[in-house]
Amino acid sequence: MNxxxxxxxxxxxxxxxxxIVVHGAEIARERFPEARFLFFxxxxxxKPLLDASPALAQVSTLIHTDDVVSSEDKPxxxxxxGRKSSMALAIEAVKAGDADVAVSAGNTGALMALAKFILRTLPSIDRPALASLLPTYKGECVMLDLGANVECDASNLVEFSVxxxxxxxxxLGLQRPKLSLLxxxxxxxxxxxxxxxxxxILRNSDLPLEFAGFIEGDMIGAGSAxxxxxxxxxxxxxxxxxxxxxRLIGSLVRDAFQSSTRAKLGYLMARRGLDGLRSHLDPNNHNGAVMLGLNGLVVKSHGGASISGFATAIGVAIDMARHNLIHLITQDLGGVFMGQSVEDEAPLSNPDKEASSR
Incomplete structure (x- = not known):
């Protein structure tokens, strides 16, 4: 990609x-040389952090603001x-066309409220949804909604499916992903x-997916969808x-291998396999919740993500932008009946109630 x-x-x-943001961007720049960054x-x-990384500074622009949305701020x-906050200005950059995507590890509820207010929803999308990648036995799966909409009707669930x-x-690079309703x-x-x-509705729709019916909770980790x-x-x-x-499994395994000298020797023999298990289950390797359904791309990083975890969230953002996710969603909406556009409606009737924290 040029x-x-x-x-x-x-x-x-x-x-x-x-x-964590600057160092994460530093890793992302190495993975994606075509990336440019706006820091708000x-x-x-x-600035001192950017000065310490000349290669990153060369492809970055710093926009100053004193306003910050705190973790305690309600939507x-x-x-x-918070309209002049670093969070809001990052989203405004997407709306203005100065950026292809915005990434924040800040307050989830506030980010959702600001993103919906500034970007609005896509035509024919009633409610945006929060989606993320979860580790499974077969690799990863996408799951949504993860907290943006407490109550949903059938039309909302179909929109989420699209x-x-x-x-x-x-x-994930899947041409026809296998989709199930929980x-x-x-x-x-x-x-x-x-x-x-x-x-x-999904059984009778013409969408680029394989609808596999229902799935139970214990089937998610198996990679059934x-x-x-x-x-x-x-x-x-x-x-x-x-x-x-x-976390429970990790704690139990750790305690088991520390229970005796023989167990510690067993850990040394199994270390490579255990390191692979730890890496696969590490949330930093699956970081990056996405607000789907907006007229612009916004990614939510976990607030406690590591440097590599924040870099992963940036990678998710870049993948969505370069594959033109919004165009795909808009195109796929033609394959199934959707409700009327709410693009011009008030963004949230009660933001504090509708936007939940992850």
Whole structure:
């Protein structure tokens, strides 16, 4: 790829900002030489970090602002008082066409509220959704919604399916991703009316995906589907459960290999395999939640991501931009009936209630 892609970075978002943002961009620049960066934040904190990395500084522009959205700020406050914040200005750069995508590790609820207010939703998309990559036995899968929409109807679930499949095509490189709806059983009669209605629509639609029906929670980790679709309440619970289970397994394995001298010797023999397991389950290697359905690209990095984790989120952002994810979603919408556009409606009736933290 020869065309330069510009990434707008909220340099003040995240637990260890701005250092984690700058160093993450440094790694991303090595992986993606075509990338250019716009850093939004406090010059006094960012400039010394850029000065220490001349190669990164050469492809970067620093835009100063003193305003920062804190981790405690509610979405409504961010909308009222955060319009000049580093987070908002990064999103504004996407709207203005100065950047191809924005990345932030800041407050999830505030980022969702600002992104929807500034960028608006795509035509025929009722609600944007939060999607991310999850590790599975076979590699990775896309899952959405992860908390943006607590209650969803059948039309919302179909919209999420269109967007999730397009995301899988761009980031996972799958021509026809296998998609399933998360349910309490795989039988067609199981589940609530919204899930069953969405399944019927997907079965009869002409979309670039393979609809595989329903999937239960214990099948996600097995890699039974490339895309798993559900409402934001269920998705967030499933995500947190999976993350907690991964931490539990890690703790149990660590304790087991520290229980005796013989166990420690066993660890030395199994170290290579265990390191591979740790890498596969490490959330930093799957970092980068995406706000799908907006008229612009925004990626949410985990607030506590490592340097390599933030670089992974930038990589996800670049993949979406260079494969023109928004065009794919818009194109795929023609294959299934969608609701009326809400592009010109108020962004959030109650931002503090609708935007949940990841």
């Amino acid at each position: 065309k330069h892609l510009t990434v707008a970075l909220d340099a003040m978002g995240g637990d260890e900002a701005p250092a 934040g406090r010059e006094s904190e960012i 409504a406050r961010a909308l009222r008082r 967007m999730g499949a397009a995301f899988a095509r761009t980031v 349910n309490i059983g795989v039988e067609e009669l199981k589940g609530n009316e919204e899930v069953k209605e969405a399944a019927e 490339d895309v798993v679709v559900t409402d934001g309440f269920t998705g967030n619970v499933a995500l947190k459960t999976a993350e907690g289970t991964a």
